[in-house]
Amino acid sequence: MYLECIKVRVNLNKEKELKSFLDGVFNNLEQYGGLVRFEFYKNSLVPLDYIIHLYWKEDINITLGSPLSYYIIEGLQRIGLINHTMWVEETTIGDMEYNKGDTSEDTKNYPDFKNNVNKEETMAKKDEIKDMPNKITRRGFLKAGVSAGMLAAATGLALDLTKKDAEAAAKTLPKKWDEEIDVVVVGSGFAGLAAASEAGKRGAKVVILEKMPTYGGNSIINGGVYAAWDSKLHLRQKLNLGNDSPKQHFDDTLKGGDYYNIPVLVKNLTEGSADALNWMIEEGGCKLREALTRAGGHSAYRTHTVAEGVGRGFTEPLRKIAEKYGAKIRLNNEITWIWRKDTEGPILGVEVKTPKGKRNIKIKKALVLASGGFSRDIKMRQAFNPSVVPEYNSTNHPGATGECIRFAQAIGADTLHMAFIQLYPFAEPETGILDNPAVYPFNGVGYGLIYVDKNGKRFVNELERRDVCSMAQIKLGQKPTYSIFNEEMVTKMGGTMEEIEKGIAKGRFIKANTIEELAQKLKMPVNNLVETVKKHNQYLKDGKDPDFNKPITKAMIPLEKGPFYAVAQWPAVHHTMGGIRINEKAQVIDIWGKVIPKFYAAGEVTGGVHGSNRLGSNAIPDCVVHGRIAGINAAQEKA
Ligand SMILES: Cc1cc2nc3c(=O)[nH]c(=O)nc-3n(C[C@H](O)[C@H](O)[C@H](O)COP(=O)(O)OP(=O)(O)OC[C@H]3O[C@@H](n4cnc5c(N)ncnc54)[C@H](O)[C@@H]3O)c2cc1C
Numbered sequence: 010m011y012l013e014c015i016k017v018r019v020n021l022n023k024e025k026e027l028k029s030f031l032d033g034v035f036n037n038l039e040q041y042g043g044l045v046r047f048e049f050y051k052n053s054l055v056p057l058d059y060i061i062h063l064y065w066k067e068d069i070n071i072t073l074g075s076p077l078s079y080y081i082i083e084g085l086q087r088i089g090l091i092n093h094t095m096w097v098e099e100t101t102i103g104d105m106e107y108n109k110g111d112t113s114e115d116t117k118n119y120p121d122f123k124n125n126v127n128k129e130e131t132m133a134k135k136d137e138i139k140d141m142p143n144k145i146t147r148r149g150f151l152k153a154g155v156s157a158g159m160l161a162a163a164t165g166l167a168l169d170l171t172k173k174d175a176e177a178a179a180k181t182l183p184k185k186w187d188e189e190i191d192v193v194v195v196g197s198g199f200a201g202l203a204a205a206s207e208a209g210k211r212g213a214k215v216v217i218l219e220k221m222p223t224y225g226g227n228s229i230i231n232g233g234v235y236a237a238w239d240s241k242l243h244l245r246q247k248l249n250l251g252n253d254s255p256k257q258h259f260d261d262t263l264k265g266g267d268y269y270n271i272p273v274l275v276k277n278l279t280e281g282s283a284d285a286l287n288w289m290i291e292e293g294g295c296k297l298r299e300a301l302t303r304a305g306g307h308s309a310y311r312t313h314t315v316a317e318g319v320g321r322g323f324t325e326p327l328r329k330i331a332e333k334y335g336a337k338i339r340l341n342n343e344i345t346w347i348w349r350k351d352t353e354g355p356i357l358g359v360e361v362k363t364p365k366g367k368r369n370i371k372i373k374k375a376l377v378l379a380s381g382g383f384s385r386d387i388k389m390r391q392a393f394n395p396s397v398v399p400e401y402n403s404t405n406h407p408g409a410t411g412e413c414i415r416f417a418q419a420i421g422a423d424t425l426h427m428a429f430i431q432l433y434p435f436a437e438p439e440t441g442i443l444d445n446p447a448v449y450p451f452n453g454v455g456y457g458l459i460y461v462d463k464n465g466k467r468f469v470n471e472l473e474r475r476d477v478c479s480m481a482q483i484k485l486g487q488k489p490t491y492s493i494f495n496e497e498m499v500t501k502m503g504g505t506m507e508e509i510e511k512g513i514a515k516g517r518f519i520k521a522n523t524i525e526e527l528a529q530k531l532k533m534p535v536n537n538l539v540e541t542v543k544k545h546n547q548y549l550k551d552g553k554d555p556d557f558n559k560p561i562t563k564a565m566i567p568l569e570k571g572p573f574y575a576v577a578q579w580p581a582v583h584h585t586m587g588g589i590r591i592n593e594k595a596q597v598i599d600i601w602g603k604v605i606p607k608f609y610a611a612g613e614v615t616g617g618v619h620g621s622n623r624l625g626s627n628a629i630p631d632c633v634v635h636g637r638i639a640g641i642n643a644a645q646e647k648a
Contacts, residue, residue, distance in 0.1 A: 027059065030084050182348055186358060186371035190216050192643045193359055193370060194336070194377045195344050195413060198228035199320075199629055200612025201379035202327035203285075203636030204643065206292075209334025211644035213374055217336055218361055220343035221408045224328065226381050227613070228632070230406055231320030232448040234304070234503070235313045236626035237282035241290060244301045250310035250564060255279045257309055262627060265306040265474055266586070266620020269426060273593040274618045277638065282630035285637060286313065292333075293326020300503035303455030303562065306474040306624040310455060310564070313626075314503030318445055323629060339363075344413060347376065349420040352599070355606035356420075375607040375643035378597070379636060382585035382613035383411030384430070390582065393427040402441020402581040404433050413614060417589050421599040422608070426587035426616040431623055433583035434478040437517070438489035441581030445508050446517040450492035450578050451625050452502040457565035458494040459545055460578070463487050465528055465538030467545065470557035476622045479580040489577040491531060493524075493542070496572050501564070509574065519575045527573045542568045584623050588616035595639035609643050611635035 048062040061081065191213040194201045201217050209215045223229075238253040239245065245253060258279040263270050289295040296316035303310045315322030328338070346360035348369070358371045383389045384405040390397050403409075418424060435450035436443050450458065454471040460478070462468050462485050469481035482490050494502075499509060512518035521527035528538035546567035548554045554561060589610045590598040597608040612632040619627065 024059075027085075031061075033084075180346065182350060182357070183360070183369040185369075187368040189371040189373055190214055191372075191374040191648060192216075192377060192640075193218060193372050193375075194379055194640075195359070196226060196379035196381055196612070196614070197224040197328075197338050197340075198226035198379060198381055198612060199323060199327065199632035200381075200614075200636035200639070201377070202228075202324060202331045203633045204377040204379055204609070204611055204640035205336035206327060206330040206334055207637045207640030208374075208377070208644040209331060209336045209640075211641065213644040215331075215334075215336040216370075217331070217338045218342040218344055218359070219338055219340050220362075221406070222340055224338050224340060225321070225324045227406050227409055228320045228629075229324045230443075231323075231629070232443060232445075232451070233315040233317060233319045233322050234302070234448065234452065234626040235282070235286060235315065235323070235629045236304075236307065236311050236624070237286050237313060237630060238279070238309070238311055239283045240286045240297070240313065242297060244297070244299065244313065245310055248299075248301055248310075250301055250303075251562075253309035253311050255283075258282070258307075258311060261306060261308050262624055263620070265624040265627075266622055269429070269617075269620035271617040274591070274635070277593060277634055278618060278627065278631050281634035281637070285630060285633040288637075289323060289326045289330075289633070293330045295323060295326040298503050298505075300501060302452045302502050303472070303564070304451055304625045305454060305472055305478065306622075307626075311626075312452070312503075314452070318448070318503075318505070318508060320629075323633075327633070344380070344416065347413075347416045347420050349605075352421055356608045372607065373648040374646040375609055377595075377636075377639045377643050378413055378417060378589065378608070378610040378614055379612045379632075379639070380413035380614045381409050382588065383414065384409045384582045384585055386410040386412075389414075390430060390585075393587070394430050397430045397432075397582060401432065402436060402439075404436050404441055404443035404447075404581050404583045411585075414588060417597065417608075417610070421605060422597050422610075423590040423600045423602075424588060424616060425590050426620070427585075429586035429616075429619075429621045430582060431475055431584040431586060432479040432580035434475055434482055434580050435492065435576075435578035436581035436583075438577050438579035441579075443581070443583070444515075444517065446512040446515075446576045447578065449494065449502065449504060449576055452504065453492065453494045453498055455562065455564060456494075456498040456501050457545075457549060457567065458492050458498060458502070459541070459568070460490055460492055461533075461538065461541055462490050463533060465531075465533040465535075465541055467541055467556060470554070470559040472559050474622055475583075475625060482578075482580055489579045491575045491577055493527070493538075493568065493573065493575050495566070495568050495570060495574065497566050497570060501566075512576070517576060521573050521575075522571045524568065524571075524573060527575055531575055584619075584628065585613065586616065586619045586621065586623055588614045590617060591615050591635070593638075594642050595635050596642070607643075607646055609639035611639040 050060055192208040192215045194205045194215060194217045197217050197219040205215045205217050238255050238258045259275055262275050262279060298314045298316055300314055301310045302312045304312045341364050343362040344359050345362050348357040348359065350357060356372055356376045358369055359376065361368050361370060384403045385407055387399045389411040391399065414424060433443055435447050437447055458471065459467055460469060460471050468485055469478050499506060509518055513520055519527065519530050521530055524539050524542050525535050528535040546569060549561055549565050549567045552561045591610050592598055595609045595611050596604045597610050599605050612635065613628065618631045
């Protein structure tokens with residue numbers, strides 16, 4: 010017997026619509042012969058959660074999903090309820106102790122049920138509900154998160170394991186190819202563009218396939234901050250901001266990731282980041298601001314800001330380099346499958362959905378997967394980390410979904426760290442957007458910017474990692490929190506007064522001449538904020554923060570001179586640290602630990618570089634460095 014569960018979170022005005030929709034479901038039950046029981050009730054612990062239980066008599070095909078559950082989910086989406094989790098629990102007739110305490114007639118006679126559908130709206134009677142997440146079976150996870158991809162992975166589709174398997178497989182290798190290309194790169198962000206540049210430079214014919222109508226993915230909208238211990242501009246030395254080294258950056262990155270990181274990949278990042286930055290400056294014409302910041306989790310001033318103050322300042326130079334070496338970007342080209350004949354053989358090609366229909370491209374040298382993370386894939390997030398609930402906003406572009414990871418899994422690729430999902434603590438509180446003002450809280454902490462809650466009190470060491478800052482905010486239980494800084498800090502932290510003016514016009518930055526006035530504008534207890542600032546100013550003078558033990562540096566400026574500014578901030582889903590397993594050459598590793606021939610991956614689609622928590626400004630160097638490595642090696646493959 011299978012128990013299929015759907016948890017729906019509704020706000021109160023949708024509750025009525027949900028009930029009336031479910032009434033409609035009851036009226037249509039005849040077509041779902043295997044269903045023996047249906048329950049609908051409220052979770053007593055989380056008042057906005059409704060639980061829908063479906064009890065099936067037969068062993069249902071969970072790989073395909075039960076038609077009714079999908080019917081319900083589609084219906085929920087139609088009435089605008091997208092916040093739901095679905096899981097499957099395997100039960101047997103003998104498992105009825107699960108329903109202990111349930112006095113309903115139907116439940117007592119459970120094994121005898123046949124098409125006997127019961128609608129229950131009894132509220133809050135099953136304490137077991139609170140334990141439900143712990144009972145989620147692995148099969149349930151697969152179903153909930155990655156139904157289509159896992160169908161493929163579970164059945165070995167497109168893998169010609171044996172003749173019999175091949176015949177059984179729903180997805181068989183194409184009989185003819187529409188086109189042949191040396192190196193196919195999937196994704197037009199930092200990693201894809203860097204890979205295409207290096208492969209093109211080495212004479213390979215390169216095509217970048219991008220599913221969205223515009224190029225750049227998360228990279229083009231990113232905050233434009235890049236961690237490197239040095240660059241040809243030597244800003245740290247010039248601005249007299251202390252010491253740094255690749256080793257120090259390596260140590261910080263490992264520590265920031267709780268030592269889950271794969272050290273050789275971290276070594277690639279920290280030893281290659283300065284060279285990659287110089288490459289973008291020299292070959293792509295990339296420009297940096299004359300500023301260097303120390304960001305959360307970093308022990309040195311090493312975060313560079315691109316002149317444009319947004320990721321486009323890096324993607325445009327990379328696009329220029331890639332196109333100079335002949336790479337072509339094809340927009341609206343979505344990868345829908347990766348072709349591989351068997352578990353020993355190389356990647357053969359990709360299936361692509363194009364505006365003109367489906368095409369199969371034969372790959373002569375190699376495939377480079379640079380399709381980014383899955384922060385916008387709510388089902389996949391839920392499957393790997395249910396605590397990152399659907400209610401969170403996300404900073405990411407809409408195309409940050411994980412289908413390519415599933416395609417790679419289906420042909421044998423290993424994955425790791427999939428549950429490590431990062432929140433960005435400083436996103437715009439209502440939308441989750443990481444706009445230009447949302448970068449200030451990240452960049453300003455090394456210069457004395459502070460975070461305060463709605464009561465005007467500090468709540469965390471501002472130099473802490475993102476996961477620590479986010480958790481401290483969530484634990485406050487009141488939204489939003491604010492960053493407070495003054496004008497003196499702006500250029501030092503890589504900002505500009507033009508950005509400040511724009512942020513004020515948008516209502517994002519709040520400006521005041523005194524701390525009292527700022528508190529009034531933020532509707533905060535004035536005395537609290539004044540006291541907080543006074544204490545913090547004293548800590549900077551003393552070189553010690555007894556409240557949160559923040560390391561105080563000489564570069565930090567006390568909040569004494571106005572004008573002062575505030576910006577509201579709240580966590581939003583930002584980065585998925587997990588992904589496809591690669592080695593130091595960016596080759597994709599299979600589930601047996603072997604290299605999959607002619608298959609490379611780089612950027613956020615990979616796992617293992619950042620461990621449990623990515624340090625801010627480490628993603629761009631990760632993507633560019635590993636993208637370059639993938640491109641260089643892909644071009645050297647035999648056609
Ligand atoms: C708002 C924001 C700000 C950030 N700021 C910073 C920062 O300042 N510094 C820093 O270091 N990091 C930052 N990050 C993180 C960093 O930007 C990302 O980790 C990085 O851009 C990922 O690059 P990528 O090349 O791996 O993927 P992306 O840039 O996301 O590119 C992947 C591309 O693949 C495409 N794709 C996906 N699936 C398919 C498919 N099936 N077929 C074809 N194409 C597909 C996507 O549409 C996308 O365009 C930020 C992230 C966000 C969201």
